[in-house]
Amino acid sequence: MIKYAPLLAAVILTGCGAGKIADSFDTRQNAGPCPPVGALYDSSRYVEFDGGGELYSNIEFTGEIIDVRLFCRYVEDNPLEAEVEIDFAFGKGPAADSNAHTYPYYVAVTRRNGKVLAKKYFNTEGNFGGQNLTGKTEVIGTIEIPRVDESISGTNFEVVVGFELTQEQLEFNRAGKRFRMDAGQ
Structure with missing residues (x-):
């Protein structure tokens, strides 16, 4: 394991791009399955209050x-190259004072045991245009995961995404609390 550390540390996450990765490669069959991908439950929701407490009337933005x-x-023994697409939904609450909000998020590559090999931070913009709800899809262009040899499958890794949250936002989520701007509609 120690001898592979420099190679695993070379995992690269690069910025947002466009186009499907499948369109840019030859047609040979993958050496194995892709890594599992998903949103980390604790950081898959974003609620920002105006400081007046956890009330509906104090919500500025949700995601x-x-x-x-x-x-x-x-x-063969080539690195695993991947593209990630993330669908976001955003809400503007009664305490919001803007028609746009920047939502910070991350994409991480981990070993299946949870050890983080690489993590990169991004921002996405929610533009409401006078409405209370909006959404968008972000594309992370290239994730490259070096493999020691062709026997290392994509299932040895995971790709995890989530919002970059404050400690208060994280505690709010972990307590099972939530506000959805579309509730009751």
């Missing part, structure tokens, strides 16, 4: 990671 998809490609 939720709705879906995450991963497309990958690797053959």
